[in-house]
Amino acid sequence: MKILVLNAGSSSQKSCVYELNDVLPEIPLQPLWEAQIDWTHQQGIAELKVETATGIQLEEELASDSREAAISRMLETLWKGKTQIINDLNEIDIVGHRVVHGGQDYQQSTLISPEVKKAIARLAVFAPVHNPVNLEGIEAIENILPNVPQIAVFDTAFHAQLPPAAFVYPGPYEWLENKIRRYGFHGISHQYCARRAAQILNRDSADLRLITCHLGNGCSLAAIRGGVSVDTTMGFTPLEGLMMGSRSGSIDPGIIIHLLKQSDLTSEKLDDILNRNSGLKGISGVSGDIRQIVEAITQGNERAQLALDIYIHRLRSGIGAMLASLGGLDALIFTAGVGENSTVVRAAACEAFGFIGLKLDGEKNQQLSVDEDIAAVDSAVRVLVIHTQEDWEIARECWDIYRR
Ligand code: ADP
Numbered sequence: 378m379k380i381l382v383l384n385a386g387s388s389s390q391k392s393c394v395y396e397l398n399d400v401l402p403e404i405p406l407q408p409l410w411e412a413q414i415d416w417t418h419q420q421g422i423a424e425l426k427v428e429t430a431t432g433i434q435l436e437e438e439l440a441s442d443s444r445e446a447a448i449s450r451m452l453e454t455l456w457k458g459k460t461q462i463i464n465d466l467n468e469i470d471i472v473g474h475r476v477v478h479g480g481q482d483y484q485q486s487t488l489i490s491p492e493v494k495k496a497i498a499r500l501a502v503f504a505p506v507h508n509p510v511n512l513e514g515i516e517a518i519e520n521i522l523p524n525v526p527q528i529a530v531f532d533t534a535f536h537a538q539l540p541p542a543a544f545v546y547p548g549p550y551e552w553l554e555n556k557i558r559r560y561g562f563h564g565i566s567h568q569y570c571a572r573r574a575a576q577i578l579n580r581d582s583a584d585l586r587l588i589t590c591h592l593g594n595g596c597s598l599a600a601i602r603g604g605v606s607v608d609t610t611m612g613f614t615p616l617e618g619l620m621m622g623s624r625s626g627s628i629d630p631g632i633i634i635h636l637l638k639q640s641d642l643t644s645e646k647l648d649d650i651l652n653r654n655s656g657l658k659g660i661s662g663v664s665g666d667i668r669q670i671v672e673a674i675t676q677g678n679e680r681a682q683l684a685l686d687i688y689i690h691r692l693r694s695g696i697g698a699m700l701a702s703l704g705g706l707d708a709l710i711f712t713a714g715v716g717e718n719s720t721v722v723r724a725a726a727c728e729a730f731g732f733i734g735l736k737l738d739g740e741k742n743q744q745l746s747v748d749e750d751i752a753a754v755d756s757a758v759r760v761l762v763i764h765t766q767e768d769w770e771i772a773r774e775c776w777d778i779y780r781r
Contacts (some may be wrong), residue, residue, distance in 0.1 A: 378396070378397055378398075378470040378471065378776070378779065379394055379395070379396050379409075379463065379468055379469050379470055379474060380394065380395045380397060380469075380470065380471050380472075380772045380775045380776065380779075381393075381394050381452075381469045381471075381472045381473070381518075382394070382395070382408075382472075382473045382474075382768045382771045382772055382775075383448075383472065383473070383475070384474075384475045384767065384768055384771070385444075385474070385475065385507070385509070385510045385513070385514045385520070386507075387506045387507065387510060387645065388415070388416040388417045389413065389414060389415050389416065389417070390413070390414040390444065390447065390448060390451070390510075390514065391411075391412070391413050391414075391768070392411070392412045392413070392448075392451060393395070393408035393409075393410060393411040394408055394409045394411075394462065394463075394469070394729060395408050395409065395411070395768075395769070395772045396409055397776050399433075401773065401776060402716065403574075403576055405766045405769035406451050406769070407595050408428050408768070409429065409430050409462045410427065410428075410429050410430070410454075410455060410460065410462045411427070411428050411429075411748055411765075412425065412426065412427040412428075412451045412454065412544045413425070413426050413427075413607045414435055414439075414447045414448070414451055416442070419438075421440065421441070421442055421654045422438050422439070422440060423438070423439040423441055423442075423447040424436070424437075424438055424439075425437050425438070425439055425447065425450065425451055425454075425589075427451070427454045427460045428460075429460050429462055429510075433459050433460050433640075434460075435454060435458065435459060435460045437697075442585035444510065444513045444514065444517060445513065445516070445517040445520065448514065448517040448518070448521070449517065452466060452521060454606065455469075458469045459590060460477050466521065466522055466667065467522075467524075467525075469522060469525055470525070470779065471525060471526050471527075471528060471775045471778075471779050472518050472522065472525055472526070472527045472528070472775075473486075473527075473528045473771040473772060473774060473775040474489070474511055474514055474518075474527060474528065474530065474771075475511070475517055475530055475532065475565060475571070475767065475771055476497055476507075476508065476529040476530065476531050476532070477504045477507035477508060477511060477531075477533070477562065478497075478500040478501075478503050478504035478507065478508050478531070478532070478533055478560065479497075479500070479529070479531030479532075479533045479534055479557075480496065480500045480503065480556065480560070481535070481556060482496060482500075482533050483496065483533075483534060484499075484534055484537035485531075485537070485773040486528055486529065486530045486531065486534065486775075486777075486778060487528065487529050487531075488526060488527070488528060488778060489515055489526075489527040489528065489529050493529055493583055494512060494515060494516075495722065497511060497512050497515070499511055502748035503556075503613070503614070504614075506624070511529075512631070512647055515527055515529075523593075526779070528771075528774060528775045528778055530565060530771045530774045530775075531564065532562050532563060532564045532565055533560045533561060533562060533564055534564055535561070535564030535565065535567055535568040535606050536559075536560060536561030536562075536564050536567075536606045536609050538606065538607070539559065539561065539606060539607065539608065539609065540606050540607065543559065543608045543609075543702065544558050544559040544560075544561075544605065545558055545559075545596070546558060546559065546613070548611075557613055558613065559605065559609070559611075559612040559613060559617075559657045560611075560612070560613060561597070561599070561609035561611050562595070562597060562609075562611045562615045563591045563595065563597045563599075563611065563614070563615075564599075564606070565767045565770045565771060566589075566591050566712060566713065566765040566767050566770075567589045567591060567597075567599040567606060567609070568606075568770060569583075569763075569765055569766055569767060569769065569770040570587075570589045570591075570710050570712050570763045570765060571587055571589060571601045571604055571710075572604070573587075573601075573748065573763050573766075574587055574708055574710055574761055575604075575764060577748060577749075577761055577763070578707075578708060578748065578750075578759060578761075579629065580707075580772060582603065582604040583603045583604060584603070584707075585601075585602075585603070585604075585707045585708065586600075586601070586602050586704075586705050586706050586707050587599075587601040587602075587706075587707060587708050587709075587710060588600055588601070588690070588696055588699045588700065588703070588706060588708075588709050588710065589710045589712065589713050590696070590709070590710060590716050590726070591712050591713045591716065591765065592619075592690070592692075592711065592712070592713050592714070592715035592716040592719075592722065593622075593715060593739065594621065594622040594623070594665065594715075595611075595615055595621050595622070595624065595711075595713045596610075596619040596620070596621045596622075596626070596692075596715070597609060597610045597611040597615070597618055597619065598610045598617070598618070598619065598695045598696065598699050599699070600699035600700075600702040600703045601703075602703055603620055607701075607702055607703065608698070608699055608702035610626075610627075610695050610698075610699075616651060616652060618695060619688075619691050619692060619695050620656050620657065620688045620691045620692075621656045621657070621664040621665075621685055622656055622657055622658060622665030622666065622667075623652065623653050623654060623655060623656045623657070623658040623659065624651065624652050624653075624655055624656050625651045625655035625659070626656065626691060628651075633647065652716045656686075657670055657683075657684045657688060657777050660680060660683055660684035661678070661680045661681040661684035662680055662683075662685060663680070663681050667685075667688075667719050667721075667722065668714050668719075670684055671685070671719075671721055672683055688722070689722065689725045689726060692722070692725075692726050693725075693726055693729040693730075696709065696726060696729075697729075700730075700733070706733065706735075706758050707758065707759065708755065708759040708760065708761055709726075709727070709730070709735065709758060709759075709761070710760075710761045710762075710763055711723050711726075711760075711761070711762050711763070712762070712763045712764070712765040713765055715765075716762070717747055717762055717764055718745065719767075720742050723737070723742055723751070723760075724737060724739070724742055727760060730758070733750070733757060733758060734756065734757025734758060735756055735757060735758040735760065736752060736755065736756040736757075737751060737752060737753060737756070737760055738752060738753045738754070738756075740750055746762075747762050747763060747764035748761075748762070749761070749762055749765055759763070
């Protein structure tokens, strides 16, 4: 069966096609076709890049802001031209969408119906950047491939079993009644990493206590016991928790009260400060990209050093909190852009946990291979670097639902 995966961002659209048979392989397959649309570089222009498993590439610019028009052209490259891999779009059996917010009602991947679409639209108040573009992708596919089942794979779903003590905020009880609670995000990535970790360690995931560190532009941790997320750092929105590229992570809410009292700050401005001008970028004034922070430090930039110090301090504190929720640890896992590549961040994070017998193998940490154990042989806790594969996880969920 052929599974089309759509992963929509605020100004990008990634997509790929996997071919799966009756037996699901343990290790992710390479997609037959991958495509990306990017609206960030030029106003009103979508840049389309396509690559097939055989290495054929296509790049073109589309003069359109319309997501549906861009998706339609992207899908055309599946059955037309040099990147063609199928004869007809009807060869696609099922379409899986990453949907950021599923709220309390959608605790697992779900066949998309008019009711599910309404819920995704309703939940856009909680995820204003993502849910609307997820819905646009779903509607575009409905128009292009009207008879193909579509599945919503929610980023919040993996955290659906958090215990109340972890998901209820200690504000007034009405918050909970109004669905203001911790949801947690990056669930597709945390779930993939937990399963992949069990494979790499050759253990049953039911017996494992894991902390997954998803460190990309957005950063979050999950405490996973027996394959279930029991605690996580992101909350009601993806702003809570760790310091991130340009997001503050957790701050004293008293700061916001203070700022509101002292100035005529609007909610839009506050959103801009906390989501786009804080974190590594806000402190360093250099960039939200850890590579540029490390580069600036080598040139003696003190604010860049402070930014990295805060990032590490908060990462360690977060790992400590997850450790307490788990009551022990079998493996610490690093994933996403920073987690998979930054030897500096991994070494600094691990250094704090020598007291539980966690020991990194310095040489292995320097090697840039993924899906590896980089702990010292005599470490009491394994340390894994896993290349996260969210699209594969979405395809797996689709395969599972299709075959039920
Ligand atoms: P997103 O959260 O948007 O999916 P990624 O997981 O791709 O992002 O992470 C992007 C971040 O990863 C970049 O901002 C950068 O800080 C970091 N990163 C990417 N490549 C490297 C690298 N080779 N070395 C260190 N950090 C890297």
